Amino acid sequence: MSAYEQLIKSGNKFFLVLEDLTNKIMTSKYNPLYYHGALPQFYLWVLFLSGLLLFAYYIPTVDNAYLSKGIINAWTSVEYINDKIPFGAVVRGIHRYAGDAMVITILLHAIRVWFTDRYRQYRWLQWFSGIVLFVMVLFIGQTGYYLVWDERSLALTRMTVYALEGVPLIGPGLKSWFLNGDTISNYTMSNYLFIHIGLSFSLLFGLWIHYVRMTRPVMTPPPAINYVLMALVLVFVFMFPITSGKMATLNGTPPTGFEMDWFFLAPYALMNVVPSVLVYWLIVVGITVGLCLLPMPWAFLIKEPPVEAAEVVLTKCVGCNLCYLDCPYQAIEMVPAPANSRFKLLATVMPYRCSGCGVCVGACAFDAIDLPDLPDANVLAQVKQIMEAK
């Protein structure tokens, strides 16, 4: 057994023990680990809702050239939300901490599917789209920090511009895309807002890809779990209220440091320690691509024969839809039956999606679908053998 298999195995054991414990405390119906995918999904809805409320009062400008009394820019609008709007600070806090919570729950989800060996073979698309989603979430979180337009936002902007400029060939293009021009201006701010919100909605598309091969994805935890998830966020909102830094000024001395946030800003810490921008990008892109490729066949790191897909017995299938409805991986498609058939539909298995679980065998009352590895006749033969042995 390779070291990698050993790792997965002990990881699996860890989760089994942990889940046994959580089952004892909360029963399996309320075990949050059984809703690992639904947890980040819940926080995503919270983020959409709180973000919508913030959007109502947020003003994406950097204007401060003529800083005087009634100046209105991103920073002052955030302060306004925080100080003047009833519950503004609460909504802002929820938006911040739900983001952090989403990162934590995504990590929990990803580690669970990885350690319990639920990430390869027919599930590679879920894994792949999951990594893309995670990178998107991290980037969206970073753009959230630009939007506040305090000194940290300015420092992040400068570092990002520096990193983008360092990309070979397309560097200058990336820079002017990011700043929406050559320098930081009001247009920059509207671009930030567009990226932040636009990418957030693109998550829905990514999630569609993530879910498309799963029948009835468990997206909503029971209400009791939702209340607890919300309560956890509120505890932080009231115990550690959010504050902005000083307003960014473009013509003053640029900030040299900022308060770290390890959920979203970790890449900037990396940027600080690598010798050059190129190395930074190599590491970032390398990690992302490496993670995406983890479930690929030649990188399985686990030697195992491929899944044998279920097979339909064409002469027996009556097209009743039951296997199609019950298959957990959307691997069965009902196609029009051949012209000489008495039935209208015929089940067909998409082998690349099939997990070999046999749920369709359990669903079929006509004995018309079977696993090549273990046909149901084989199960019955084993039963018979046991019954006949003395």
Add this chain to the structure above:
Amino acid sequence: MANENNKVITLMCERSADVNDLLDADGKIKSVDGLHAVKLPCSGMVQPIMIETALKQGAAGVIVCGCQIGDCYYREGNKMIRERLLGERVPTLKKATDRRRILALWLSRPQKERFIAEAGEFVKFVQGLPAPEPAAAPAAKPAPAAAKPAADAGPKTEAAKKAEATPEKKEPAAVVVDADGKVDSTKTVKPASEDSNDKDPKIEVEVAPIPEGRGPLEESSGDK
């Protein structure tokens, strides 16, 4: 015939309670007399008809064992068979099936002890039930003893005698579905809903009109 009435067959997900070290090559679970196991990739593969067949062949009872509800490796397999047993999802058990003889356990890999405890209790219980009516048990076929030169000529026959000696008394439906690794005796496997046909679960099939007017259901279900 009554001789065979002491065996309990577990249709078992290979990822649920890990009994491998108790299992011999013939599928006998060593620590409980009369308890046998057939492994499947997922409890969701269990067809109600497999349970019925085992009972028809003279099994005293059938246990379905899957992982904890919520933790199916294949996402939904154990929920599917659970709903089928409860009559909430087709195909269901036939109405005439003796539900006292069926037990569902949802146990995770480390819960071997629990499996043995629950299964042992169940084995005792079903062995104490009166033998099923002869009509339901066409186990008349002579068992080819040579077919299995098994090492399991254990003391099973005693349990069978016990089963024979049990007085005729009607037990309440005692089949339990275990939702949390805790036996939930309020939830019995109920008979399929009244409107469901005794022969076949209600399955709607879209059929092209056939001149002779012969339905597909009678025909296809006959071959089981």
